[in-house]
Amino acid sequence: MEHTVERYTDCFETFLREPNEATYTQVCAERYRRKQSGQSVDRREERSRFFQLLHAYQREQHPLYLQAMSRTDARLTGALASDTYVDILKLKRRCPDADLPALREAFFRNCAFPEMVKEDVYVNRPLRKAGKLCEKLLSPAKKVGDFAYHQYWYGKRGYSSGTLKAWNRQKKADTLENPYAEPQLMRWAHRNGFLYDRIDQYGLTEANCGDFVSDRDYISLGSVNNSYKKWIEDVPSLRYCLTGVTQYLPEMYYHVLRRDDKTVIVRMPDCPAGYAGGDARELLRLLREKGRLLFRPASYHAGAPFFRLTYDGVNYIMNRRPVTEEALLYTLQNRRHHYVLMELVDILDAEQAVCGADMTELRAVILNEQLTDPRIVDLRIVYRDGDTVQADPVTGVFDDDKQLPLWQSVSAQIREFCLFMPQLEYYSIHFRITAKGLCVMSCNPAPALLHDGTIDPRVMDYLCRKRDERCYPRPVVTVKRIQDRGWKLFKKVCCRPGYRDYMLHEYVNGVLDDLRNFHNTTLRQKLWSYRRGYYSFRIDQYQLTEDNWRDFLSDRDYHWLCPINNHYQKWIDDKMTYRHVIEPFKDAAPRYYYHIMQRNGVSCALRMEDCPAEYPSDFEGIVSLLEHEGALALKQSAGEHGDGFCKLSYADGKYYINHDEVDRDAVLTKLQSLDRYYNVTEFLTMHEALRPLYPGSVNTIRVMVLNPTGCDPYIANAYMRIGTGSTKLTDNLGYGGVSAKVDVDTGRFYDGTQLKNHVITSCPNHPDTGMLIEGQLPEWDKVKQTLTDICNYFGQLEYLGFDVAISSQGIRILEINKYQDLNRCAYYGDTIQNYFKDKIAAKNKRLHLHQ
Structure with missing residues (x-):
């Protein structure tokens, strides 16, 4: 929320000038919201500003001078309540003219709990100091004991260590926010996983605790959405991923x-x-x-x-x-x-007139279990001071007689907005009603459980089902957990800082695989290459010697450097998101007809942007589309190296899966049995000029584009990949495909090579067709212009590998890779090598490492 910092400052200053129960409650509420949103609360800054204000009161003989001092009792928490008498002494040092006895007398006379404070000042202070010293000495042992206790008692109930840490933070905040709560009730609520306020909100008893999802379980659930929650995790992702509903975004x-x-x-x-x-x-x-x-x-x-x-x-x-x-x-x-x-989005005047001038936004919680029926299960009006007012999601009525303006049309727009992303099932949207209607300011894939108002029973039932599905008992010690701890220890002790876990796994597994399976090098050569950061098969690939090994990018440095792109690389992590992001260039993307996913353990088929309107959103619709198109491609949404690719075809009343004849039921069974995310797209055929090379696959061009400035992309390298009989329908080089260099300026391809047992060998003619691997790529200038425009469109990403197919249907960009193989590193020019050297130097500087 954009006013969080300013609102907290205003509330704190109001409290200092008017120290009463109401202003204190506002400060506590704002402090809690800042903690929940990840913002820190600087107690030292609060204390400093408190003394500055009192000093100003004294200089001006302000009537609030003694009043403000006298009311800083134990009710006023953290910054003001911890050492009230010492605060008076500090005030004396800062304000030498202050009358200390009068201040002390005024404080004890007007304090709401004088006996408690006097006892705290005169009797308990030495004991508390000794207790703090013992606590400090025993703190390490206490932390170890708490960690072991939580790992055992909570770990076997299915809670992760991250969940426990977050829950402990919430418990501490809850204790501070409720200093006068009954201790026994507080401990009972925390033991059952609830915050203290939930006792009254839910009417909790021993008998009905299991009917509600606890705060601890809600933390354990995290976001109940799938990986597509990344579409709404930040502001730029909203704009780039939700391209079909941009009319509802600022x-x-x-x-x-x-x-x-x-x-x-x-x-x-x-x-x-x-x-x-x-x-x-x-x-x-x-x-x-x-x-x-x-x-x-x-x-x-x-x-x-x-x-x-x-x-x-x-x-x-x-x-x-x-x-x-x-x-x-x-x-x-x-x-x-x-x-x-x-x-800068303005709120509708009629909306402010009804809701009040302090209104900032509206918040709607969406539940979409059935993919096609998103419903608003909670609607709130949010004010600048953080208060919320619950409104009826159907009518828009709140406070019994007030009506949100344009609510019927806005609720229809919210439904249209949510139908664009049926993959998400539980989230919240924060929006304003403007003259144009709905304007979504932000979304939250994991809405916070609310402390006030009523919770829709559908939401509680839904969360309880998710809790029962996910929170299962598990053994405290498992082989996987031991392996994870071993990896963490290995990473901390043996590896330089900066490795991502996944990339470190990839590199170490690559070294082990090279040590076991590559037999063309001696043990001495292997050790020589490992010490310099290379797999041993790179010795032949790159022609490595003691004189030139520093001229190439090593495997160790490349895995340490990746990911080169920032976290916005999530836009190209999977083909579904890629299709949404590339919507302005949809003519250069394959036609995406259906998306297959799982919801509640059942496979579902969703229509996508390019699917004709007459085909329904189910598996029968896919088969009907197959009968019309004649051939379709089935691809994993997040697959690599062509894994999971399948060709569906129909001709003369017969159905085929990868050229194997089957019946119609077998096609339906194949589609319904998919247990991962898949996309159904058009099946591409090669351009007539390139088909003679090898017609059995779509022979793609891998194009490396660099965009370090965000606004000046350039093509750094390109090569063509050609399938063979061993690669089947793909053109993967690791499975026996053929590669050819591509001249970036002219589009001429030449110099065919093949990778055999990690050794690059010359292959001037195709091994199956016998065609000479040399020629001119058609429409190469259009390819270069399209790739440059796309990189300018999302300049947030700087290191991209495009897989381009020049087909009979036109230019088709199959996918964009964030992490490219280094098989052709020896062919990279000085521009690419210098780019990687600059990135390594920048990361070393950022992590304060020696070159």
């Missing part, structure tokens, strides 16, 4: 991100024509044109400030304060977090 113009400790400015899809990326002054030019913009963190949970930017024709104004152009440029360019420059 316009986004620029993305400011950090790359190798440098600021990179990337144009976003809504940026007007004529504006370039890479220059912060373009952001100011856009501000002068638009007049009002919002500069906000890209992540919902970054805890970073929002900036409302305004230009009145003369001055720049940031958060209602005039600033110079230089100061504004500094703010735009020097951000630690990723930021987005976007449209």
Whole structure:
């Protein structure tokens, strides 16, 4: 929420000026919200500002001077309640003119609990100091004991260590937020996994605890959505992944991100024509044109400030304060977090008139178990002070007689928005009602359980079912857990910092596989190559010697360096997300007809953007489409190296799976038995000019594109992959495919080679067809222009490997790879080698490692 930091500051200052029960409650509520959103609460800063305010009161002889001091009793928690008498002594040191006896007398006279505070000051302080010293000495042993206890008693009930750590943080926060709760009730609630407030909210008893999902179980569930929750995890992903419902999103113009400790400015899809990326002054030019913009963190949970930017024709104004152009440029360019420059959305006047001027947004919780029936199960009006008011999701009525404006049309728009992403089943959307209707500001794939109001029984039943499915008993010690601990220890002791777990696994397994299975090198050669970071088969591939081994990118450095792209590489992790992201270039993508997924253990078929309207969203629709098209491709959504690829075909009343004749029921059984995410797409045939090389596969071109600045991509390398009889329907080089160099400037392919037992051998003619592997790629200039435009479209990614098919249907980009094999590293020119050297140097600098 964009006002979180400012709202907390306002509440704290109000409390200092009017220290009473109401203002104290607001401070506690805001402090809890900041903790929940991942923002820190600096107690030292609170204490410092408290003394500054009292000092100002004393200088001005303010009537609140003694009043504010006298009411800082034990009710006022953390920053004000821990050492109240010592606070008076500190105030005396900071304000030498203060009358200490009068202050002390006024404090004890007006304190709500004078006896308790006097006892705390005069009697318990020495004991508490001794207790704190013992606690500090015994803290390591206590932590070890607590960890072992939690690992045993909670681990065998199915809870992970991450769940336990998060639950312990919530328990501590709950104890601080309820200092006068009954201790026995507090312990009972925490033992059963609930926060203290849930006792009254749910009416908890020993008999009905199991009827509600506990806070501990909810943490264990995490996000109940599948991997497609990444579509709504941050602001840029909303714009790039939900391309079919962008009319319900605010316009986004620029993305400011950090790359190798440098600021990179990337144009976003809504940026007007004529504006370039890479220059912060373009952001100011856009501000002068638009007049009002919002500069906000890209992540919902970054805890970073929002900036409302305004230009009145003369001055720049940031958060209602005039600033110079230089100061504004500094703010735009020097951000630690990723930021987005976007449209500043105004709330509808009629909405503010009904809900109040302090209203900030509306929050709707969506439940979509049946894929095609998203329902609003909770609707809240959120105010600036953090309060919420529950409204009826159907009618939009709240406070008995007030009605949200345009609610019927807005609820229909929410349904349309949610139907675009049926893969998600439980999430919340935060939106505003504008003159155009719905405007979604953010989404949350894991909505927080609410402390106030009523919870829809459908939500509680749904969460309880998910809890029963996931939270299963498990043994405390398993082989996998021992292996994981061993990997962590190995990574910490034996490896340099900076490895991702997956990449370290890949590298170590590659070394072990090379040691066991590659027999063309001696043990001495293997050890020589391992010490320098190479697999031993690279000695022949790269012609490595003691003089030139530093000239190539080693396998160890490459695995340590990856992933080179930032976390926005999730946009190309799977083909489903890739299809949404590449929507503006859909003519260059294969036709995606259906998406096959599992929901509640049952396979489901969902229609996609390119599916004709007459075909239903079920498996019968896929078979009917097959009968019309004649051939379809079945691909894993997140498969690699062509794994899981299958060809479905129909001709002369007969059905085929990978050229094997089957009946119609067998095709349906094949589709319904898929236990992973699959996509059904058009089946491509090679361009007439390339088909004679080998017609049995789609012979793709791998094109490496680098975009380090975010706005100036260039093609660094390209090679063609040609299938053979051993690769079947794919063209994978590791399975026996043939590769050929491609001249980036002209599109001419030549110099065929084949990888046999990790050794690159010459193959001038195709081993099956006998055709000479040399010729000209058709439409090569169009391919280069298309790839450059795509890289400019999402400049957040800088290291991409495109798989391009030049087919009879036109140019088709099958997928974009974030992690490319190094088989052809020896053929890379100085440009690529220098790029990798710069990336390694930047990562070493970032991690403070020696070169």
